[in-house]
Amino acid sequence: MNVQEAVKPRDKDESQSERFDRIYSTLRDRICLLAYRPGTILSEVVLAEEFGISRTPIKRVFNKLEFMGLVQIKNGVGTIVTDIDLLTFKETYDLRKRLAAMMGELSPVEITPAHLARIDRILAETEMLRTDRGNFDALAFVANDLQQLLLDLTGNTPLREVTELLYYRVARIWYTFLPQFGWDIVYEGQLKEVRDIRAAMVVNDILGVGQVRSVDLQRMMTLLGRTMVDA
Amino acid sequence: MNVQEAVKPRDKDESQSERFDRIYSTLRDRICLLAYRPGTILSEVVLAEEFGISRTPIKRVFNKLEFMGLVQIKNGVGTIVTDIDLLTFKETYDLRKRLAAMMGELSPVEITPAHLARIDRILAETEMLRTDRGNFDALAFVANDLQQLLLDLTGNTPLREVTELLYYRVARIWYTFLPQFGWDIVYEGQLKEVRDIRAAMVVNDILGVGQVRSVDLQRMMTLLGRTMVDA
DNA sequence: GTGCACTAATCTGTATACAGCTTGATCTTA
DNA sequence: TAAGATCAAGCTGTATACAGATTAGTGCAC
Numbered sequence: 001m002n003v004q005e006a007v008k009p010r011d012k013d014e015s016q017s018e019r020f021d022r023i024y025s026t027l028r029d030r031i032c033l034l035a036y037r038p039g040t041i042l043s044e045v046v047l048a049e050e051f052g053i054s055r056t057p058i059k060r061v062f063n064k065l066e067f068m069g070l071v072q073i074k075n076g077v078g079t080i081v082t083d084i085d086l087l088t089f090k091e092t093y094d095l096r097k098r099l100a101a102m103m104g105e106l107s108p109v110e111i112t113p114a115h116l117a118r119i120d121r122i123l124a125e126t127e128m129l130r131t132d133r134g135n136f137d138a139l140a141f142v143a144n145d146l147q148q149l150l151l152d153l154t155g156n157t158p159l160r161e162v163t164e165l166l167y168y169r170v171a172r173i174w175y176t177f178l179p180q181f182g183w184d185i186v187y188e189g190q191l192k193e194v195r196d197i198r199a200a201m202v203v204n205d206i207l208g209v210g211q212v213r214s215v216d217l218q219r220m221m222t223l224l225g226r227t228m229v230d231a
Numbered sequence: 232m233n234v235q236e237a238v239k240p241r242d243k244d245e246s247q248s249e250r251f252d253r254i255y256s257t258l259r260d261r262i263c264l265l266a267y268r269p270g271t272i273l274s275e276v277v278l279a280e281e282f283g284i285s286r287t288p289i290k291r292v293f294n295k296l297e298f299m300g301l302v303q304i305k306n307g308v309g310t311i312v313t314d315i316d317l318l319t320f321k322e323t324y325d326l327r328k329r330l331a332a333m334m335g336e337l338s339p340v341e342i343t344p345a346h347l348a349r350i351d352r353i354l355a356e357t358e359m360l361r362t363d364r365g366n367f368d369a370l371a372f373v374a375n376d377l378q379q380l381l382l383d384l385t386g387n388t389p390l391r392e393v394t395e396l397l398y399y400r401v402a403r404i405w406y407t408f409l410p411q412f413g414w415d416i417v418y419e420g421q422l423k424e425v426r427d428i429r430a431a432m433v434v435n436d437i438l439g440v441g442q443v444r445s446v447d448l449q450r451m452m453t454l455l456g457r458t459m460v461d462a
Numbered sequence: 463g464t465g466c467a468c469t470a471a472t473c474t475g476t477a478t479a480c481a482g483c484t485t486g487a488t489c490t491t492a
Numbered sequence: 493t494a495a496g497a498t499c500a501a502g503c504t505g506t507a508t509a510c511a512g513a514t515t516a517g518t519g520c521a522c
Contacts, residue, residue: 054508076472471514490497
């Protein structure tokens with residue numbers, strides 16, 4: 001589970017594009033799971049040595065990470081893991097909330113047994129975490145699985161791409177807020193969301209799935225707003 | 232007006248990032264205004280010679296163009312100006328229609344006299360084209376100005392970014408359809424849209440602006456669907 | 463002490479030679 | 493003749509040395 005150790009010995013048969021994908025995924029996960037926290041300066045040279053390659057392909061990966069909004073490349077300074085200002089954060093959640101509601105409206109997909117199996121597993125994993133108080137990392141992992149499932153239930157391709165883009169931009173920032181909300185509120189909220197989404201899925205109500213997600217994103221914003229006022 | 236001649240002699244005081252932006256904008260416009268038609272293979276070497284630089288910065292520009300969905304980089308083959316399949320095209324317009332309606336709902340901006348001056352100029356330019364039958368290129372230029380104005384009226388930053396991304400992906404494909412729709416339908420449709428948007432703007436009805444745009448995107452889809460059935 | 467110019471360190475950007483990938487033409491062979 | 497192997501051409505990807513950009517520290521002038 002430790003993303004820092006995700007670098008396997010080089011496979012001699014690995015093609016250039018496969019290696020690129022592997023390194024990109026590795027660095028993206030490190031950023032999204034906060035192994036590289038916002039503000040961290042990433043070094044092309046250090047990473048090139050870690051992966052046993054030159055700076056060139058690392059630069060390509062950095063470029064893609066910048067497009068995804070995960071790092072900012074500053075000439076003469078370095079490549080910095082992005083933070084996000086509160087206004088942009090709120091605006092992004094506003095938009096994500098609207099997009100979630102569209103999931104079932106634009107090019108809806110049929111819910112298959114495979115999809116149901118996945119939500120069942122996600123629900124089971126969530127329930128197992130009930131007694132694991134304070135394990136926000138594990139909760140974030142499950143939330144990530146849920147997001148992947150919802151992406152697969154999004155039939156409209158551009159909508160799926162945009163949803164994914166916005167998710168990766170802000171999800172990790174959201175994770176940093178979790179501890180101050182307290183375990184009970186966070187856990188019960190996520191458990192309820194998974195149950196509601198599952199309930200909508202079993203009756204093939206893809207529109208309802210999107211609405212549950214939309215309501216939950218609204219709940220997150222409300223939670224955040226309340227905390228900000230308290231502080 | 233000829234984008235092919237947009238390459239000015241190098242300014243000695245131009246910084247690296249300014250040069251990057253200039254080359255990116257130049258190639259983006261060539262693609263979006265169909266100087267490079269879908270399927271065209273772009274050569275790093277040729278473009279590097281044209282701009283008097285090496286392949287390296289051209290590769291960076293290609294990377295950004297690929298992220299924007301304007302080209303596809305294929306190792307060992309070349310960098311190809313993307314075409315778009317009809318399903319993705321329709322899905323993109325579905326999404327754009329919904330996003331347009333959100334423009335005035337999420338973080339609405341105040342309409343300033345500067346904005347009004349711009350829509351007045353756009354309206355004037357559109358009216359001047361009435362007798363210029365068949366000049367679809369000029370009409371596309373004005374439509375591009377209108378799009379820029381609408382982007383500036385979008386207060387929600389992520390929404391603006393996503394709207395811009397989707398616009399650049401499909402607008403040029405739309406242009407290729409215009410001639411077969413006929414001048415009158417295209418021209419009158421665009422003129423009406425500009426007038427309706429202006430009417431909403433003068434009463435500071437940003438919500439109405441978004442709705443006009445949304446309706447117009449629906450009109451485009453309907454027009455396309457009718458033509459496809461006829462063919 | 464304070465402000466400014468300069469320098470050094472360190473980062474990303476660029477140029478260029480070479481390696482890897484893909485495709486189509488050509489040659490070989492059944 | 494036709495199927496398959498081989499090769500050459502042309503493209504992008506990579507490695508590496510060097511240039512440009514930024515920043516922090518240093519020392520000088522005031």
